[in-house]
Amino acid sequence: MSTELDAEVIVKRLIVLGTAVSIACVVSSCGSGNERSATSDSAGAAAKLGGSGSGGVDLTGAGATFPNPIYAKWFHDYAAKTGVRINYQSIGSGGGIRQLQEQTVDFGASDAPMSDSEMVRAKGGPVLHIPTVVGVVAVAYNLPGLAQPIKLTGPLIADIFLGKVTKWNDTRIAAANAGLTLPAKDILVVHRSEGSGTTYVFSDYLSAVSPVWKNGPGKGKELQWPVGLGGKGNEGVAGQIKQTPGAVGYIELAYVKPNNLSVALIQNSAGQFVAPAADAATAAADGAAAKLPPNTDFRVSIVNSPGAQTYPIASFTWLLVYRNQPDATKAKKLTDFIRWALSDGQKDAAALDYAPLPSSLATKLVARLDSLSAGGPR
Amino acid sequence: MTDVSAGSALAATPSQESAAVRIHGSSPGDRIYRWTTMGFALIIPILLCLIAWEVFAAGWPALRTFGIGFFTQSEWDAVNGKFGAAPAIFGTLVSSAIALIIATPLAVGVAIFLSEFAPRWLRQPVAFFVDLLAAIPSVVYGLWGILVLVPFLRDHVMPFIKDTMHLGEFPLFSGPAYGYSMFAAGLILAIMVLPYISAVTREVLLAVPRSQREAALALGATRWEMIWDAVLPFARSGIIGGIILGLGRALGETMAVTMVIGNRPEISASIFQPGYTMASLIANEFSEATNDLHVSALMAVGAALFIVTVLVNMIARWLVWQIERAPGA
Numbered sequence: 013m014s015t016e017l018d019a020e021v022i023v024k025r026l027i028v029l030g031t032a033v034s035i036a037c038v039v040s041s042c043g044s045g046n047e048r049s050a051t052s053d054s055a056g057a058a059a060k061l062g063g064s065g066s067g068g069v070d071l072t073g074a075g076a077t078f079p080n081p082i083y084a085k086w087f088h089d090y091a092a093k094t095g096v097r098i099n100y101q102s103i104g105s106g107g108g109i110r111q112l113q114e115q116t117v118d119f120g121a122s123d124a125p126m127s128d129s130e131m132v133r134a135k136g137g138p139v140l141h142i143p144t145v146v147g148v149v150a151v152a153y154n155l156p157g158l159a160q161p162i163k164l165t166g167p168l169i170a171d172i173f174l175g176k177v178t179k180w181n182d183t184r185i186a187a188a189n190a191g192l193t194l195p196a197k198d199i200l201v202v203h204r205s206e207g208s209g210t211t212y213v214f215s216d217y218l219s220a221v222s223p224v225w226k227n228g229p230g231k232g233k234e235l236q237w238p239v240g241l242g243g244k245g246n247e248g249v250a251g252q253i254k255q256t257p258g259a260v261g262y263i264e265l266a267y268v269k270p271n272n273l274s275v276a277l278i279q280n281s282a283g284q285f286v287a288p289a290a291d292a293a294t295a296a297a298d299g300a301a302a303k304l305p306p307n308t309d310f311r312v313s314i315v316n317s318p319g320a321q322t323y324p325i326a327s328f329t330w331l332l333v334y335r336n337q338p339d340a341t342k343a344k345k346l347t348d349f350i351r352w353a354l355s356d357g358q359k360d361a362a363a364l365d366y367a368p369l370p371s372s373l374a375t376k377l378v379a380r381l382d383s384l385s386a387g388g389p390r
Numbered sequence: 391m392t393d394v395s396a397g398s399a400l401a402a403t404p405s406q407e408s409a410a411v412r413i414h415g416s417s418p419g420d421r422i423y424r425w426t427t428m429g430f431a432l433i434i435p436i437l438l439c440l441i442a443w444e445v446f447a448a449g450w451p452a453l454r455t456f457g458i459g460f461f462t463q464s465e466w467d468a469v470n471g472k473f474g475a476a477p478a479i480f481g482t483l484v485s486s487a488i489a490l491i492i493a494t495p496l497a498v499g500v501a502i503f504l505s506e507f508a509p510r511w512l513r514q515p516v517a518f519f520v521d522l523l524a525a526i527p528s529v530v531y532g533l534w535g536i537l538v539l540v541p542f543l544r545d546h547v548m549p550f551i552k553d554t555m556h557l558g559e560f561p562l563f564s565g566p567a568y569g570y571s572m573f574a575a576g577l578i579l580a581i582m583v584l585p586y587i588s589a590v591t592r593e594v595l596l597a598v599p600r601s602q603r604e605a606a607l608a609l610g611a612t613r614w615e616m617i618w619d620a621v622l623p624f625a626r627s628g629i630i631g632g633i634i635l636g637l638g639r640a641l642g643e644t645m646a647v648t649m650v651i652g653n654r655p656e657i658s659a660s661i662f663q664p665g666y667t668m669a670s671l672i673a674n675e676f677s678e679a680t681n682d683l684h685v686s687a688l689m690a691v692g693a694a695l696f697i698v699t700v701l702v703n704m705i706a707r708w709l710v711w712q713i714e715r716a717p718g719a
Contacts, residue, residue, distance in 0.1 A: 077677075104677030130680060200568065205653030205670070207468075207678025229469065233678045236467035241570050241664055242653025244674070251536050256544075256568065 070345055074101040075108020075121030078147055078209045078264065079329045082364045083121070086357050094352075096345050105209055105233070112139065112332050118342055120332035123147070123209020124233060125311035136334040140384070141310045142377055143328035144353060146297045146367035148265040149213050150288040151325070152273040154253050155180060155195060161287070163188045165279040166221030166316065166324065172260060173201055174224065175239035180258065188279075195258075202252045202261030205242025207233040213327040214262045217315040221324075262325070265290075266365035282320045292323035293367035301373040310377070326367065333384070340386035347381045354378055442696060449690030452683060460690060466655045468675070473687035475694055477655040481572065481665035482698065485647060486640035488576025488661065493584045494633055500584075501591035506617055517592065524585040532649030535578050540650055543577075544569030548662055561659040570652035572665040578646050583636030590632030594625040627710050634706040641699050644669040668695040 080102035087098040103111075105122035112120030113134045125141055126134075151169060153162060164172075168184055171177045177184060181194040204211045212233045219226040229235045243249035246263045250271040253259045260276075265288050268275055277285035286292050296317035304312060316324045331350065337343030354377055358368040369377075452473060453460055463474025500520060504513050548567035552558035598621050606620035607613075622629075644667075652664020653674065668691050679685045 106676075106678040106680040109680050127680075198566065205648065206674035207676075209678075232469040234468040234675050234684075236465065236469065237654075240654075241568060242674075244648050244653070248536070248649065252570065255536075255541055 069099045070096045071098045071118045071342060071349070072100075073098065073108075073119040073121060073331075074103050074111045074117045075332070076105045076123045076209055076329055077102040078123050079121065079145060079366070081266075082145060082357075082360060082366055085360055085364065086353055089357075089360075090349055090352060094348075096349065098349065104207070106207065108332070112136075112334075115334075115338075118333075118346060121330065122332060123327065123329050124212040125330060126332065134334070136336065136338065138335040140333050140335050140380070141330045142333065142350060142381075143297075143310055143369060143373065144331055145329060145358070145361050146290075146293045146314070146369065147209070147213065147327050147329055148288050148290065148293040148323060148365070148367055149210055149217075149262050149325040149327075150265050150268050150273075150275040151260065151262050151278060152250065152253050152268060152271075152275050153260040154255075154257050155197070155274070156257060158192060158194075158274070160192065161274060162192065162194075162276050163279070163285045164276045166217070169276075169278070170218045170222030170225040172199055173203070173218065173238070173240070174222075174228065175201070197258040200256055200259040201237070201240030202243050202249050202256075202259050203235075203237050203240050204246075204249060205244050209233065209327075209329065210246065210262065210264055211235065213315065214325060216313055216327065217325045220313070220316045264365070269365075278324055280320075280322050280324045281316050281318055282322070284320055286321065286323045288323050288325070290362050290365070290367040292321055293326035294370055295319055296322035296324065296326045297328065297367070297373060298370035301370055301376070304376075310380075335384060337384055337386040343384060343386035347384060350381060351378055442693075445689055445692045445696060449686055449693040452686040452690040453693070455683065456687075460687075461694060464655065464657060466671075468679070468681070468684050471681070471683050473683070473690075475668065475671070475687075475691050477657050478666045478668040478671045478691060479694060479698065480657050481575075481651065482641060482667040482669070482695065484661070484665065485572055485575040485579055485651065485667055486637060488573065489579030489583055489640045490633060490637060492577065492580035493587055493636060496580075497584045497587035497632070497636075498591050498629060500588045501595055502617060504588075504592050505595035506613075506621070517589075520585050520588050522585075523581065524589075528582065528643060528646040529649075531578055531582060531646040535574060535646060535650035539577060540569035540574055543567075543571070543574055552662075563662055564660045565658070565663045567662055568652065568664065570650055570664050571662050572651065572658075573661040575647045575651040575665070575667070576661070578650055579640045579643055582643060582646065583639050586639055587629075587632045587636040590635060591625070591629045594628030594632070595621060597628075598624045627713050630706065630710050630713065634703065634710075637702060637706070638699065641695070641702065642669055644673045648673060668692075668698070 080100070083100050083102075087100055091097050100121070101107075105124060108117075108120040108122055109126055109130055111117045113130070115136050121144075126139060131139055151164060155162065162185070164185070165188055168177065168188060171184075178199055180197045180199055186192075186194055212231065215225075215229065215231040215235055218229075219231045229238065240261075241252060243252045243261070246267045249261045250263050250267045250273060253261045253263075253273060254271050263273075267273075268288070275288055277287050279285050296314050296319065299317040299319035299322050300312060300314040304310070310328070310330070312328070314326055314328060317326070333346060333350075337346070354369065354374045358374065361368040456463070456473060460473065460475055461479065462476050463472075464476045465472045465474050466477070467473075500516075504517055504520075508516065544567055548563075548569070551563050552567065557563045602620050602624055603616055606616040611619065647667055648670040651667065651670060653666055653670060654664035655666045655671070656663070658665065671691055672688050672695075675684070676688050679688060
């Protein structure tokens with residue numbers, strides 16, 4: 013009798029526990045989405061180096077995960093050099109924009125420029141976009157036994173990702189690759205499953221080269237993909253491409269080498285087939301920057317940029333700062349840091365597979381920093 | 391919370407118990423102790439209600455915009471602001487169902503072996519290793535899924551079922567075999583929930599009184615008949631409790647599933663095709679959602695998961711109640 017009752021009690025507890033476990037999992041799911049979002053905290057570095065004695069963090073920022081490796085290096089090196097400590101949380105561009113709008117951070121960071129409606133909702137007034145480095149997106153594929161890298165045109169990539177071109181030996185792919193024997197394999201499209209700046213850049217490019225793409229899936233950080241599988245993170249997409257013969261997908265340049273993937277040469281606006289590389293992306297930024305009007309807010313796309321040497325799938329990543337800074341001391345620290353990042357900091361870019369800014373643009377940006385005002389009227 | 395359920399279960403002796411509590415409660419120290427622990431206990435349901443309120447309130451704009459269509463539409467298009475969570479709801483239920491179908495017989499089998507057949511020297515180590523499965527972080531399961539399970543499914547299991555067994559035309563197994571699929575997600579979940587079901591079942595089986603077994607054996611039952619006819623019926627409500635605990639884990643699991651399910655918001659009859667789950671959807675999109683409606687839609691998915699979890703648990707509770715009422719329990 014008593015055992016039976018015990019069993020009943022156990023069951024009831026378990027049901028309650030089961031509910032609790034599943035709810036806990038849901039709550040923690042938001043957390044696991046941010047699993048990659050390591051906090052790059054330069055405060056620790058500065059403390060170890062016995063930096064200036066005040067003990068706190070001087071500036072806080074939040075945003076994009078894509079430039080986090082170089083930002084982490086910058087904040088660390090800058091703290092070691094000047095004692096100014098910057099705490100950056102790589103919670104994603106969306107989170108960075110939200111926190112900047114609410115003024116809970118001193119600066120934001122994003123892979124996609126803020127839209128006009130997002131700008132309006134920023135509580136601190138006009139936001140200045142400051143490009144820091146250029147990101148390069150490669151189209152990687154898995155076709156064993158090809159003699160040389162495959163060549164793709166923009167409209168062809170769009171049609172592959174639209175599901176209109178489904179075989180590797182499609183006549184249009186063959187036409188762009190004379191002399192290459194292509195297998196009669198099915199094409200498996202792999203894309204990012206989560207919202208990402210990489211997807212934004214890639215879809216920005218496809219929208220620029222294909223009207224069908226522009227009016228279909230469009231450009232954004234999350235899309236409604238016509239075909240394909242979703243991989244989590246660059247590493248997830250790279251892993252799926254590496255393991256699946258016939259797969260094609262887009263990843264950041266930094267993930268190509270460690271995974272030993274083949275990347276496509278992509279036709280730029282001058283008709284040249286160009287491999288993804290830092291200098292070709294800097295050239296793209298240069299081509300786009302040359303055309304900027306003097307009072308630009310730097311919310312500019314550099315995909316399919318003019319120039320014979322340019323790689324067409326590239327983008328700035330931006331720091332977001334308020335034009336009217338509420339605190340003069342912080343404003344000084346922030347602009348000093350950005351000046352350093354735009355000059356000395358650029359040397360770190362290539363080693364981490366980012367492309368440095370063209371020097372002409374860096375000069376323009378430094379000049380623009382002088383337009384920041386501190387403590388002025390909102 | 392435990393006290394409350396124990397109190398209601400022991401309905402035969404409530405007056406004695408409460409009288410005892412009242413006598414002890416008369417000293418101020420005991421009273422403080424009682425109120426403090428009660429406060430701790432109440433924090434949990436209050437927290438749960440606050441979370442529910444927050445999720446529903448944040449999801450309300452999306453629910454108001456799309457109405458019931460939010461739960462029935464399949465289109466999830468963040469660029470054009472169209473949100474329908476049907477594929478994710480479908481995926482959560484199907485992947486959890488696959489997990490339970492695979493894990494339950496295995497886990498109960500393991501538990502029967504450990505409680506009835508295993509020699510003492512084997513019982514502890516095997517039980518330890520099964521329990522250890524629960525301690526592996528889900529991202530590690532996910533990595534193993536990508537590196538080992540998915541290629542194995544794609545190169546061996548799926549071709550075997552489709553070609554060797556000629557089931558490729560059967561809707562449940564149709565379509566191209568990528569490996570990343572609802573089936574892969576269900577398999578990973580099965581491994582993840584197995585230790586929960588098996589640990590609970592083992593404890594429940596060990597709690598079956600010796601007299602029950604001896605009575606069956608005395609009536610001339612074989613060992614197998616004794617287990618099947620005397621032990622399992624006695625323990626079945628406990629076993630179902632263990633399955634529900636596993637189900638709770640499966641419904642909410644995020645990381646490992648996201649890594650192997652293919653993340654495609656589509657409802658397909660074939661378990662070899664990619665799918666999506668509610669938890670994966672939230673985890674994937676929340677960090678980069680800037681548009682208000684998009685954030686709200688993700689919160690509404692959270693609310694939907696909340697509702698699904700509560701509904702499934704209510705059904706399970708009803709099931710246990712039905713079994714307890716049945717003769718022989």
